[in-house]
Amino acid sequence: MVTRVERSYEYVGPGDLLRLVRPEAVGEVVESIADFTAWVARTPSVELDEPFTYVVDLSGYIRLAARRSEHVACAAGQRVMAAGEIAFDKRSSEGWTVSRVSNQSTGYCPDLSSWDAVASALDRIGLSHPPAFTEQVVFRRCPACAELNVVKDGFFACAFCDSDLPPSWNVATIAPQT
Ligand SMILES: [Zn+2]
CATH class of the missing domain: 2.20.28 (Rubrerythrin, domain 2)
Structure with a gap:
């Protein structure tokens, strides 16, 4: 297995948002399709097109948090490998897929090259996804x-x-x- 050195991002947003960093606001880590399925079961209206907040943490796992929540809270104030918004779609034959995913995070302002970390995190849990960010900032x-x-x-x-x-x-x- 090749370990790639990838860029990580520090929080660069307004300092007053750091008050939102609380244990209960940290994004839920998704390490497997079972974790994802459990998250879906607990989360209202996942199928709506409105996206969720995500980060990819320094372990390379995706963390999901509530819609419109702050990335810095999702990441527990830590550096991230990627951050943005993500939406899911359930197609009857294929199960859940990622319908839309962006690097929209004014807290971390990640480069478009953070896609590699997003794709790796999604591939790791076996969730199919678009070939690139569907919205690029x-x-x-x-x-x-x-x-x-x-x-x-x-x-x-x-x-x-x-x-x-x-x-x-x-x-x-x-x-x-x-
Ligand atoms: Zn200027």
């Missing part, structure tokens, strides 16, 4: 004013000061762990 930190930006329509300019944004992911305020 491009996060950059402005080198001039340090504000976090979401790049829209390929327009790499800071929404706050109009400076150019770099072509590569740069959100981390400290060097990525390698």
Whole structure:
């Protein structure tokens, strides 16, 4: 088994959201299809298209939390390998599949390359999924004013000061762990 060194992400969102980090708010770790089935049984209206909050923790497992909950709470304040939103669909013949999954997390602002960690976590539990993020968010930190930006329509300019944004992911305020 090849162990890959992948980037992890620290929380970069507003400090006041850290108060939401509580044991009862931590995302439920899903290590197997049995775990997923048990989570579905306990969770109302999983089949609705409205997505759930997820992170991939540093062990490479996906953690699921309530819709619209904060990623930092789902992750217990820890670094993550991926974060975003995920929705599930139950097709009668195939069982549950991932219908939509994104890297939409303004708390962690993960790069699109975090897909590898998402795919690995889903493959590990045997849940079929799309070949890539179905919604892709491009996060950059402005080198001039340090504000976090979401790049829209390929327009790499800071929404706050109009400076150019770099072509590569740069959100981390400290060097990525390698
Ligand atoms: Zn700026």
